Amino acid sequence: MVLSDTSEGDIGWKKWFIAGWAFMECLFFGGLLYGWASVNFVLKMEGIYGCDSVLISNNSLTYSQNSSGNDVISVVSFNGTEAPSLVTMDSVPATSLNDTMEESDGSCKQQDSNMALCFTIASTLFCVGCAVLGHINYKFGTRVTRIISFFMFVIGSLMMAFISKENPWLMYPGLSCLGIGGLPLLVTNTQVSNLFLVGSSSIVGLLCGGFDMSSAVMLIVKLAYQGGFSRQYMFIIIAVLHVLVLVSTFFFLPKDYIVRPEVKTERQSEVAGEEEVGIELINKTNDAVAEQSANDVPSLRSCLLDPKFITHNIWLCLLQLRFYYFIGTLNQYLTRILKTQDQVSYFLDVCMYTMMVGLLTSFLSGIVYDWQKSLCKDGKSHTYREVMPAVLPLTIASTLSLLLSILVLIPVTELLYVSFIVMTVYRSFLYSLAAAFLSAMFPGQYFGMLYGVMILFGGIFSFFQFAFFTWAGSYPTAPQHANICLLCLVLLSYVHPLYLWLTSWKEERKFKVN
Template identity: 25%
Template sequence: MTMLDTLSIFTVLLEVLLQGGVIYGWPSIQFVLIQEGYFASNCSFLPGNGTMTPCSSDESTFNLVFTLAIAAQTISSVPFGYILDKFGTWTSRSIACFLNTCGWTLLAVMTPQTAGLLFPAMIFIATSGLHFQVSNVQLSDLTTDHKSGYLFLLAGAYDSAVVVFFLIKVAYDSGTHLTSVFQFMACISVFPWLRTFLLMPKNKIIVDKDGSVGRYGILDVLHVAKRTQITSSVETGSPNTDRSNPGIELLSIDETQNEENELSLKSCLKSPLFWTNLIFLSIGSLRLVFFFGSYISWVSRIHPSDRIDFFANLFGYILIAAGLTAPINGVICDVVEKYSGDSNISQNTRKLRGLFVTMFITGSIEIILNVTVLTNSVYGSLVTMLFFRSFLFGSLSNFLAKNFPLIHFGQLYGITVFAAGLFSLLQYALFLSIEDSNLFSVVNYLLLAVCILSFVHPVLIFVKAYTSSKLLI
């Protein structure tokens, strides 16, 4: 890899860690906002006295903020995916960067009296964070034989972004003013802008037949400037212009030449594996979002109020390790794919066998998460949730990137996450239903049953991987 490739990949992890799945650190920031008195107009407790005793009206409002942010995040994946595929990386990321900066700025100017700003702020931060991850998937082409490892590492960085809200809570507990922390994060939001135009391709990463990577990032910026200068010279009839020099082409590489033989988007959408993957993600996402949204309420029911702060901090500590756990599944996938069967097995079959193992592990961990919640094992559920969160979305990116043309990745990812987002809206209804504590177990038993049904996806992959050498797409 070149220095530019290395720098791009390194800054990817930093960007996604700071601005990716920040919204999933919601329990940490919810604790802080409750202490500050946000949405407390209908509650009887006094904010700022160190007690963590939210009333039901403020609990449901906070949950609504989280639910809408997650829903907007997933729904936005469709237009963002379309813009990424059709108009290129710079265009789609510019929109994401703008939303991200606006989100942190709104938090910086927000007060308990203007708590309504929390709704658009979290929506902007959540939607931009997801697109930062999606737009960086294409850089997996820079990693050659370690593509799965990179994709799962990217997913791990996205998961570990929960550390942002956790560190905000730590800073708040140490006496730092909440507004000052948000202002600092608003300044940090400049970083994705710089990465967009200096370390990301204008359109898409282009890999030639010999494995070499085409021009991108700062090289693209310099090429545009050089092309503008040459065009100006041609128009003015400058005698110094050498049109025969192949190093100063006025036209960029025609990407359509590499796409003529690719599978169409319509054919991808007809794949049974695409739809079972969509169902698998939708159910897993609902299970995960419900856990995040109900975590504080659940812990409040089974532990004394003076222990809630401890469990809110524990939640943050646990999820910090997501960046370490996510690559595990990617390494497993690469190893199985490399050493699966003899040399007569096709590459597509090897891919399916590797993906089967990752999907089976992810689904099994999902079942264990349901069991730990039903048995009121907070510690067990946090550890299990850590692995499930990092494996779930890493498996999604890995599955789509390896089984379908990369030129359709943005739209396929967008459609999948969009459907999962609509399904996860059920989380708010489930949360309202568990205000009656007797229904909490009923809801979780229902989720357990649905999660078991989602195993149709790894089963279908297994059947295809071990009964046919052709890839089902």
């Protein structure tokens, strides 16, 4: 079943098995970074980067007054660990004490700042690592890229396993390596869509759906932790299971990469009796590059300077910043609205469960894209046939981001369910279309490089999320103001689909005039 560099022709049912295996890899190991909210909750429960002062919760104290008239708080427990049994607060009225109890629900600005900074650094390096590994993928092929990502992921998992109060800094490189090691699985597996002449965008959407759903792995870590399993044990299991990706690395996927197939001629279709064609793997030592140059394949430089690629980068940067800020501050957002840790834990679980539906929504975005392709296939302009199908799905993604930006401005508990659903669909459209657009618009051998550059710019821009987080904590109404600013940035993302629409109709009108 191995796809060696000598494999030619149609591979029949094998492509479905390979696509299924690729989906499994993306599901279990691809986007664990996006499950940060669940791990964040666990690390807070363990007191990682916690405040020096004793945190107060309504379930762990009793209030009394001593002979001197001072308020006395008897602390029974603190997050499952022993704490000082007596804390004296001089001259604190009962009303002030009640306010203190409500505000001291486990939140700690020092801890929140470290957690937000960790996610910001990890998400940025996640994108930078994608650019670097995308270049490696372009230069050295699939196998080398996946071997490097394998070691990065295992190292990250082990670092996450051994985080402790004595070594809390391990969460910074740990989460970063976990993200850097996971994303190449999506990048290298996306080429599997080239095995399918019909529905390739849907396959990309399916893989991105698995990538989205992988955040549920972190939810499993959280639930297992609450059930009595140690965090260390769970991350060691994840590291061991990651060995499974070596199976496809050496047996299913080629050493180099898969190129998009050409449609068969009528005579070839009669002989083969099939509608779909097989694949031909590139061997860089032969004349494949020369043949593609003869077929007017654009240069990598021209692809990087293409206005469609530039506006697509801007679109991703704006929408990814909105998504990263929502995920990175979800714990604090829920704490601010709900006030109790039990409710925060419940809604975190609801959010993670909702994100698991990303499989269906990512597949839906691919279906919408392919449906638009079928509607535009009769266009006389090549630009119209290739570019116009992307307009509607890209517009839907921007609209979903706008809707999420509006929902977070309304602090109503019941709307949290709606927010999670919108966020899940929005994220699925965002990353499925980010990949599917590049796959459809540019040569397949450039995909890893272009995707890496796009994610790099997105990661650099997403570093602004920490500035938004700092702003949100500066004064009481700052979170609302920060979200309003993000809403305005999301509106700018409509420039991309608008540009594509104008370009497509401009080219199509030329043929109608003639």
